[in-house]
Each structure stands twice: as C-alpha cells, then as structure tokens.
Amino acid sequence: EVQLVESGGGLVQPGGSLRLSCAASGFTFSSYAMHWVRQAPGKGLEYVSAISSNGGSTYYANSVKGRFTISRDNSKNTLYLQMGSLRAEDMAVYYCAREFVDTAMVIDYWGQGTLVTVSS
Amino acid sequence: DIQLTQSPSFLSASVGDRVTITCRASQGISSYLAWYQQKPGKAPKLLIYAASTLQSGVPSRFSGSGSGTEFTLTISSLQPEDFATYYCQQLNSYPITFGQGTRLEIK
Numbered sequence: 693e694v695q696l697v698e699s700g701g702g703l704v705q706p707g708g709s710l711r712l713s714c715a716a717s718g719f720t721f722s723s724y725a726m727h728w729v730r731q732a733p734g735k736g737l738e739y740v741s742a743i744s745s746n747g748g749s750t751y752y753a754n755s756v757k758g759r760f761t762i763s764r765d766n767s768k769n770t771l772y773l774q775m776g777s778l779r780a781e782d783m784a785v786y787y788c789a790r791e792f793v794d795t796a797m798v799i800d801y802w803g804q805g806t807l808v809t810v811s812s
Numbered sequence: 813d814i815q816l817t818q819s820p821s822f823l824s825a826s827v828g829d830r831v832t833i834t835c836r837a838s839q840g841i842s843s844y845l846a847w848y849q850q851k852p853g854k855a856p857k858l859l860i861y862a863a864s865t866l867q868s869g870v871p872s873r874f875s876g877s878g879s880g881t882e883f884t885l886t887i888s889s890l891q892p893e894d895f896a897t898y899y900c901q902q903l904n905s906y907p908i909t910f911g912q913g914t915r916l917e918i919k
Contacts (some may be wrong), residue, residue: 727908736910736912736913737850737899737901737910737913738898738910739854739907739908739909739910742906742908751906751908752856752907753906753907780858787855787856792858795861795903796844796862796903797901797903797908798846798854798901798903799842799846799848799901800858800859800867802855802856802857804855804856810827
C-alpha cells in the first residue's frame with residue numbers, strides 16, 4: 693500500500709524557516725517524481741514544487757521561488773521541503789504527493805498533509 | 813503561467829442529477845488536463861487525467877472531455893458520496909496550476 697506521511701509542520705514566526713519531510717513507503721520511491729501542493733485554510737489547491745525521480749530537475753511556483761527548496765533522499769525514501777523567509781500567505785496544509793508514472797504532472801497519491809502556521 | 817477558470821464556482825444539485833463542470837485554460841493545453849475530487853478534511857483524489865481517461869477504481873458515472881482550452885467534467889447521476897469540491901489541473905507545462913475549484917452541494 694502506498695503511504696506518504698508528512699511531518700515537520702507547526703507554528704513559525706514571519707521570516708522564519710521550517711523543513712517539511714515526507715516519508716514514503718509501499719512503492720519504489722526512487723522511480724517517481726514527487727510534488728508538494730498546499731492549501732490555505734478554506735482555499736483551493738496551490739502547486740508549490742516538484743522534483744524528478746533522481747533529483748536532477750526541480751520546479752517551483754513563482755510565489756515560493758528563491759525561498760523554498762525541494763530535495764529528496766532516495767536512500768531514505770524521503771522527500772523534503774525547506775521553507776525560508778516565511779510569510780503569512782504561506783500558511784497552509786502542505787501535501788506531499790506522488791506523480792503518476794503514466795502521465796507527467798498527474799498526482800495519483802497524496803499524503804494526509806501537515807499544517808504550517810505562520811504567525812507572530 | 814497558464815490560468816484555469818472553473819465554472820460554476822458553486823453548484824447545488826440533487827441525488828440522481830446530471831451535472832457538468834467546465835474548466836477553461838488561458839491558452840491551449842491540448843489534452844493535458846486532470847480532474848480531482850476533494851472532500852472536507854481529506855486529500856484530493858484523482859478522477860480523470862489526459863482530459864478523458866478515467867483513473868482506475870473511479871466509477872464510470874464520472875467522465876471528462878475537451879481539448880485545447882475548454883474541458884468538462886460530467887457526473888451522469890449524482891450519488892450522495894459525490895458531494896465534494898472538484899478541481900481541474902493543467903499538465904501542459906510548469907508551473908502546474910489548478911482551477912479555483914467547484915463546490916458541489918446537495919440541494
């Protein structure tokens with residue numbers, strides 16, 4: 693069974709940093725591109741970042757470019773999102789997600805999400 | 813960035829109704845579109861990709877169509893478990909973008 697378990701969310705002050713982790717199991721992690729997608733309270737889905745299966749290619753939304761860094765450790769089956777210079781508008785549930793092997797950018801599995809709260 | 817606009821944003825319907833949700837892209841994206849369903853407090857679920865391909869395990873009452881800039885998601889006969897929020901997503905190019913969502917509620 694595919695499982696994606698996010699951790700690392702919590703309360704952080706504006707301007708602060710946080711690192712999210714996503715532990716993957718039930719599939720060959722190193723064979724799949726992975727994504728982070730967020731959802732502010734009561735709002736829609738917003739793409740954050742993506743990384744290719746070997747980590748060689750990364751993509752970012754304009755809203756987080758230069759502040760967030762996506763990475764992965766295929767030996768640990770873990771995806772990361774390093775977030776810096778956090779703003780109030782970054783407050784959201786952050787979902788780790790697996791890309792569908794058959795079609796690029798389609799997401800076929802999602803984690804349960806981890807909440808990031810940005811507040812002083 | 814490619815913008816996606818869904819209509820309507822809110823839809824009230826009854827069990828057994830046929831409903832259609834539209835997603836319009838700001839530029840042509842061929843058939844590079846997916847649809848997701850999200851229930852409150854839950855992660856989204858993939859319904860359809862490549863505009864019209866039903867994901868494994870998704871009931872056949874869901875269907876998708878369209879290409880270029882206009883796409884539709886149709887539910888042929890609403891079931892109680894279908895009341896949720898639906899999002900389209902473009903797969904044409906990065907950055908990935910989603911529509912703003914269509915909330916489907918029970919009339």
